[in-house]
Amino acid sequence: MLNDIKESNELLEIFDDQCLIWWNKKGLINIIHDIINKYFDKSSNTYNISIQFKMSIQSLLDRPKELLELISDCLKPKTIEKKTFGEVFTPMDFINNKMLKDIEDYWLTNKNENIWTNEKLTWYDPASGMGNYPIAIYYKLMEGLKNKIPNEEQRKKHIIEKQLYMGELNKKNCFVIKQIFNINNEYNLNLYEGNTLNIKTNEVFGITTFDIIIGNPPYNEELTSVGAKPLYNKFIEYYVNKCNLLSFIVPSRWFAGGKGLDKFRDMMINRTDILYIKHYDDACKIFGNRISIEGGVNYFLIDKDYNGLCDYNGSKVKFNTFDVILDSKYYGIINKFINNNKITDLYLGRYFGIESNDKNLTNDDKLIKCYVSQQKGFIKYIDKKFVKKEYNFFKVITAEANGSAGCFGNKFIGNPNEVHTGSYISFKVSNENEAKSLLSYMKCKLPNFMLSLRKISQHINESVCKWIPLPPLNKEWIDEEVYKYFKLSEDEIKLIKETKISGYNDIKPINENEPKIIKDRRKQYYLIGDKLYKIKKDKSQGKLFGSYIDGKIIEESTNIINDKSKSKNNKEVNIIENNEILTVSKK
Numbered sequence: 001m002l003n004d005i006k007e008s009n010e011l012l013e014i015f016d017d018q019c020l021i022w023w024n025k026k027g028l029i030n031i032i033h034d035i036i037n038k039y040f041d042k043s044s045n046t047y048n049i050s051i052q053f054k055m056s057i058q059s060l061l062d063r064p065k066e067l068l069e070l071i072s073d074c075l076k077p078k079t080i081e082k083k084t085f086g087e088v089f090t091p092m093d094f095i096n097n098k099m100l101k102d103i104e105d106y107w108l109t110n111k112n113e114n115i116w117t118n119e120k121l122t123w124y125d126p127a128s129g130m131g132n133y134p135i136a137i138y139y140k141l142m143e144g145l146k147n148k149i150p151n152e153e154q155r156k157k158h159i160i161e162k163q164l165y166m167g168e169l170n171k172k173n174c175f176v177i178k179q180i181f182n183i184n185n186e187y188n189l190n191l192y193e194g195n196t197l198n199i200k201t202n203e204v205f206g207i208t209t210f211d212i213i214i215g216n217p218p219y220n221e222e223l224t225s226v227g228a229k230p231l232y233n234k235f236i237e238y239y240v241n242k243c244n245l246l247s248f249i250v251p252s253r254w255f256a257g258g259k260g261l262d263k264f265r266d267m268m269i270n271r272t273d274i275l276y277i278k279h280y281d282d283a284c285k286i287f288g289n290r291i292s293i294e295g296g297v298n299y300f301l302i303d304k305d306y307n308g309l310c311d312y313n314g315s316k317v318k319f320n321t322f323d324v325i326l327d328s329k330y331y332g333i334i335n336k337f338i339n340n341n342k343i344t345d346l347y348l349g350r351y352f353g354i355e356s357n358d359k360n361l362t363n364d365d366k367l368i369k370c371y372v373s374q375q376k377g378f379i380k381y382i383d384k385k386f387v388k389k390e391y392n393f394f395k396v397i398t399a400e401a402n403g404s405a406g407c408f409g410n411k412f413i414g415n416p417n418e419v420h421t422g423s424y425i426s427f428k429v430s431n432e433n434e435a436k437s438l439l440s441y442m443k444c445k446l447p448n449f450m451l452s453l454r455k456i457s458q459h460i461n462e463s464v465c466k467w468i469p470l471p472p473l474n475k476e477w478i479d480e481e482v483y484k485y486f487k488l489s490e491d492e493i494k495l496i497k498e499t500k501i502s503g504y505n506d507i508k509p510i511n512e513n514e515p516k517i518i519k520d521r522r523k524q525y526y527l528i529g530d531k532l533y534k535i536k537k538d539k540s541q542g543k544l545f546g547s548y549i550d551g552k553i554i555e556e557s558t559n560i561i562n563d564k565s566k567s568k569n570n571k572e573v574n575i576i577e578n579n580e581i582l583t584v585s586k587k
Contacts, residue, residue, distance in 0.1 A: 089129070090216045090249065094286055095136045098278075099214065099247055099299055106275065106301065116144025119158065122207060124165040125215040126196040126239060131177045133215050134164050138181075160187045165205055167196035197238050213243040219251055219293075230254070233264040240302060249286075249299035252279055255325040256295075256456035256463075269319035275301045276311040277325070281502070294404050295456035324454055333492050334453070340469040340486075343447065346427040346438070347462050350400060352389050352419045360386045361421075371397060371414065373423040382419070392416045394435040395426040396442065401459050405503025406452030408460070411442050425460060429473060437473035444482050445496055445504070452501045518548055525553075 107115035115121065119141075125133045141159045142152075149155035160181055168174050174193045182189040192204050202208045217235035232250040240246055257265040268274070277300040280286060283293035309316040315328045322334065354361075356372045360382050367381035368391070397420050399409035413435045414426060429435045441447060450468045451460070471477065471485050483493050516527040517535075525532040525545050532553065534542030546555040 088216060088219060088287060088291060090132055091286070091288075092132060092136060095133055096140075099249065100136060100140065102276070102278075103212065103214070103245065103247060103301065106303075114144060116140045117148065119145055119148050119163070121163060121211040122165060123163055124167075124201075124205075124207075124210040124213045124243070126167040126199075126213065126235060127215050127217045128166040128168045128173065128177060128191075129170075129216070130173050131166065131180055134166050134177075135180065137214075138164060157187060160189060165190040165201075165207070165210065167192040167194070167199060169193075169195055197234055201242065208242070210243040212245045212247070213239050214245075214247045216249050229260055233261060237264065237267070241304075244304055246302040247299060249297060251283075251293050251295060252298045252325075253293075253295045253456055255279075256454060257323070258457065269323075269325065271302070271319075272308060273302050273304055273306045274310040274319075275303050275306050277313070279313055292404070294458055324456070326453060329495065330453055333488075333495065334450075334467060336488075336492070337450070337467065337469040337486070342466060343427065343468040343470045344462050344465050345470060346429060347465060348395065348426045348428050349462060350422040350425060352387060352391065352421070354382065354387070354419065354421045356421045356423050358382070358386075358421065369418045371418070371420040371424060373421070376423075387419055391419045394429050394432055396429065396435055396438045397424045397426045398442065398460070399423065400425050400461075402503065403458050406455050406501045407448040407504035408442055408451065409503075411439055413439055434473040437476055440476040440478070441471060441473075441482065444477055444479050445501075446479070446482050446486070446488075448501055448504050449496045449499055452499070452504075518553060 104115050107113060123134070123137050128134060138159055141163060142155060145155050145159070149158055164181075166177060168177065168191070171193065174191060177191055178189065181187070181191075190205055192199055201210075217232045219232050220230055230251070230253065232248070233254060236246070236248060236250070253259065254261045254265050254268065277298050279296060279298040281296040283291055283297045286297060287293075309318055311317075312319075312325065313327055317326070317328045319325055321331060326334075354370060356376045361370060361372065361380040362382070364381050368384050368387065370380050370382045372378060372380045393416055395414040395418075396411065397414045398411045400423055402409035413432070414420060415432075420426060427438060429438055447468045451464060454464045454467060469486060471482065475481075483496075488496075518525045518527050518532060524535055525548075526535055526541055527548050528541075530547050530549055532545045532548050534545050536542045544556075546553060548554070
C-alpha cells in the first residue's frame with residue numbers, strides 16, 4: 001500500500017497533508033516505509049486486515065450496507081481533523097430519516113410528486129466530507145428512478161454525472177469520495193476540490209442555480225483557537241440565493257447573535273422563506289456523546305418560493321418579533337414583563353475590571369477581599385489603589401460563565417469593601433436586606449426561566465438578563481410568592497414549571513419536620529443552623545464539614561503556615577459552587 005502511495009503523486013500529496021495534520025511534518029513516507037518493512041509482520045492479523053480493507057473498498061457503492069457500515073465505523077473525521085477543518089460527522093440515520101425525509105414530505109405535499117422519481121433535479125453538497133449526504137441521496141435516487149431508467153448501470157451513470165454535485169476542501173476526503181463513486185474512473189464525477197466559498201459553480205459545474213443544496217457545513221474557521229469565528233453562517237449567506245431549496249444543519253448559536261453573528265441573525269429573522277427550523281437543545285442526541293455544542297443545533301429548510309411564517313419546532317413563528325429566536329408559546333409571558341422594572345437596572349457586570357490572573361492579586365488578607373475563579377482559589381486580596389471603581393456597597397455576585405446550563409450559576413452576597421474579577425458579574429443593591437432578597441429571588445424558577453430564553457452560550461451578560469423582571473427587594477422570595485406578585489395565570493405558571501432548564505434544580509418547599517440537606521454536585525450535607533455536617537452511610541450525622549452562609553458552602557480546613565522559626569494555624573475558606581437546598585426524609 002505504501003508503494004502505491006509513493007508511486008502516485010495524488011496519493012503522496014494526500015499522505016503528506018495528513019502527516020502535516022497529525023504530526024506537523026511532511027516528507028515522512030520513506031521513514032514510515034522503512035519502519036513498516038522492518039517491524040511489520042506480513043503474517044500478522046493486522047497486515048491481513050489492512051489488505052482486506054484495501055480490497056473491500058473496491059466498488060462498495062454497489063454494496064450499500066457494507067459502504068454505510070464502513071462510513072459509520074471507519075471513516076469518521078478524527079479529532080484533529082475536526083479541529084483543523086471544523087468537521088462534524090453527521091450520522092447516516094439522521095440524514096435519511098430526518099433531513100431527507102422532511103424534504104421528501106414537503107416535496108410530496110407541495111409538488112404532488114415523489115422527489116426521488118425526478119431525474120432532472122440537481123443536488124449539491126458544498127461541504128461533502130466523505131460523502132455522507134451524496135451517498136444517501138444516491139441510494140434514494142437509485143431506488144426511485146428504477147421505472148424511468150430501468151438499466152441499473154445507465155441509472156447509476158445518470159445520477160452520478162447529472163444529478164449529484166459535491167465540493168470538499170480536505171484532500172483526503174476528496175480521495176475517499178472518488179474511491180466510493182468513481183474508483184475505476186469511468187464517470188465524469190462532479191467533485192470540486194477546494195474552498196467552496198469561492199467557487200463559481202457555473203464555471204465548474206455549468207450550473208448557476210441548483211434545485212437542492214444540502215449538507216453540514218464546517219462550524220468554525222479554526223477550532224483550535226479560543227474564540228474561533230463561526231463559519232457555517234458564511235455558507236448559508238453564500239448559497240442561499242444559489243438554489244431553490246436550502247437545508248443545512250448548523251449550531252443554534254446564531255439565534256442570539258454575538259461572535260460576529262448579529263448581521264447574519266438579522267438577515268435570517270427577517271426572512272419569510274424559511275419553511276421550518278428544527279432545533280435540538282442537546283446536540284448529543286444527533287452527533288453522539290463526544291460532541292458538545294453550546295446552544296444546541298438546528299436544521300432548516302429555505303424555499304425561495306415560500307412566503308409565510310416559519311414552523312419552529314411545531315409552532316408558527318414570526319421571527320422578528322424579538323431579537324432572539326423563540327417558540328411562540330413564550331411570547332405572551334415575555335410581553336407581560338415588557339414594562340416591568342428589570343434586574344438589569346441593578347446590573348454591574350464585570351464591573352471592577354480585575355481578571356483572575358491579575359498580578360496584583362495576593363494572599364495578604366489585610367487588603368481588600370477579591371473573589372476569583374474557583375480554579376484560582378476563590379478568594380484573593382488586592383490593594384485598593386488597583387481598584388478603579390467604587391466598591392463600598394452590597395452586591396449579589398454570580399458566575400459570568402455557567403457552561404451549557406440555562407440558569408444562573410453560583411450566587412452569593414458580596415459585602416462592602418469586597419470586589420470580584422471578571423469571572424463574575426454582580427448586581428448592586430443598597431443594603432444587606434436587599435442583597436438577601438435579591439439572592440433569594442435569583443434562586444427562584446421565574447428569573448432562571450427568563451434567563452434561559454436568551455442564554456445560548458456559556459456567558460451571562462446584560463443582554464442575557466434583559467427579560468428578567470425585578471420585584472421589590474423587601475423580602476426573601478420563594479416561587480409561589482413570585483408568581484403571585486407578578487400575577488401570573490395558571491397557564492403561565494404551568495409553562496414555567498414544565499420548562500426544563502439545563503442545570504437548574506427546582507427548590508422544594510421546606511418541611512420543618514424534615515432535615516435540611518445541602519447538595520453540592522454528588523455530595524450532600526446536613527444543615528443544622530448555619531453549620532454543615534457530613535452524612536454517614538446510615539444517614540446519621542457525621543463530622544463538621546463547614547458552614548452555609550448567604551447561599552455559600554464554606555469548607556473549613558486547617559493548614560500549617562511556616563513563618564521561619566514559628567508556625568500558626570490558619571483557617572482557609574473554600575466556597576463550593578452550584579449548591580441548592582433540598583429536603584429528604586431519613587429512613
